[in-house]
Amino acid sequence: MHKPTLLIHGGAWAMPDAEIDAHENGIANALAAGYALLEKGGTAIDAVEAAVAVMEDDETFDAGRGSFLTNDGRVQMDALMMDGNTLRAGGVACVERIKNPIRAARLVLEKSPHVYFVGTGAERFALQHGMLPCHNTDLVTPREQKRLYAAQEAELAGLPDTTFSGHLASHDTVGAVAIDAEGHLAAATSTGGTLNKAPGRVGDSSLIGCGCYADNHSAAVSLTGWGEPIMKLVLGKWAVDRVAAGATPQQAAEEAIAYLYQRLGGHGGIILIGPDGSLGLAHNTPRMAWGIATADGQRLGVTRN
Template sequence: MKKCIFLFLIVSIIVSCKNESQLETETIKSNPKQAEFSIIIHGGAGSIRRDNMSKEKEAEYRQKLEEAIRVGYDILKAGGTSLDAVQKTINVLEDSPLFNAGKGAVLTYEGINEHDASIMDGKTLNAGASAGTKTVKNPINLARAVMDNSPHVMLSGFGAETFAAEQGLKIVESNYFLTEKKLKSLERVKASEKNKVASFYNEDLQDSKFGTVGCAALDKHGNLAAGTSTGGMTNKRWGRIGDSPIIGAGTYANNNTCAVSSTGWGEFFIRGMVAHDISALMEYKGFSLKEAAKEVIQNKLPNIGDQGATGGIVAIDKNGNMAMEFNTQGMFRATMNDKGELYIGMFTK
């Protein structure tokens, strides 16, 4: 009898070990390490259609997206941090008049520029953000300074600009940000409001609802980071702030799950806490990054509000898997992995 019990225990242990081994193998198989490091960026989502863009303008966007992502890629390849890669990549996009951030930011109702930005460290969950600044050349640098050198997460307006000056950040005259393209865009939006013919998908009004830049990265140390920078919405009033500087809505990073940067109609991204929602689906429901991004952007976001919300995200998980999900007619985007493989996209097809 004792011999039978002993044999039963041995068999049970062997079966148990085998099941654990099988489970471990399945886990590894379902979550393979895709890259030692990788980086992904966006330059805004909206009415971005091939038939409305010249070959010359398309080439210009492609060149700038590649320039930006290679800056971050080089930092990661050299063993730099995901935070530095995100910040420096976004700097390139902020300095370009092509995008709605920094130099190319859209104009408010009063005809001025107001910038928002945020950045988050997936390792510590530390974060920094700024909102409503008018003279800080690179808002993402201010967000990083808030995170690193203050006890706060978000600063706004005059106080944020005072802190930026104290930190030695580059301060410029407000006319530095003014571009003819964005001035004409404001004029069109105001005219369309007056005539009550505004359309969120009209090419002329692309900047009125969409346009932001963002980046997410995984470094060689296994740390994730994400950042977002924007000029907000054309014709915005009363100090309006969108999702870009709000942690969990426009930006989120957590080493346990993923790093996300959002672009789209900010009011709805705030209500849906889009960036964090993607992470939460991964953490609590076991979704893959691709599954979580699709669920939030294609299924949940369009059901927020009467008209449905539009926009997109770029994201990267702790294994280097990347996602570029959007429900608009296009999104400026690019990716690079540890093999140096580059992808640049703009349109749905």
């Protein structure tokens, strides 16, 4: 038997002091929901789904309600889940009428011979398998409308991008990795994408090997940050391959973030869990929200770089 462990992140960005408490509370709630299932003998898949769904429902995070808005004022969300035992995966992208994209991703993983659905096809699949639709306006918050207007005004004025030096824009993607009592790994990532993005843009979060990956023979990983560099490096798979080659998850996490910046000037954060339950966490953004739950209790925080 293995020691069940859940590790989650709530985004890596230039988080203002005023938002730290909300992020820590959201992380604590997500840990509690996910680890409660592991304690009862639930699977790693159960745990990462539950943890991510809690963060999707919490408008603090850039996932589900509270997601960043496209440049035409809508929410478009992406999510991925992967089972390290079977290598089955399920992803959805550009969904607008699904409250919890991570639950739709699990339906794809379990109910479809396909791996990935996008747009109206993803929504149709989710509704056919019992999910209820929502209005896109249900996912839009006044805070994000203000952020969008401020970002567009800055863009028109020719001001520099403040993605990582300020807080008008950010990368607050959520994710989770876990190991269950059977020793199986799982990973899940969910996002509303980047602020002021073009409709139809898909980032790293829902792409296998980029923002999420899980394999019992190496590690499970979830990333957050600037998606385009992460995609170009297929950074999730890069990191778990380092673990398979003998690095610890912490070494792989630090090396991945260093590689991201050195190769492409990218910014982000990463969490990893290995087959022995060892953990890795690193980021090169000003702050990152994270939490760990084991039989010994919870640890959480918002770390500075």
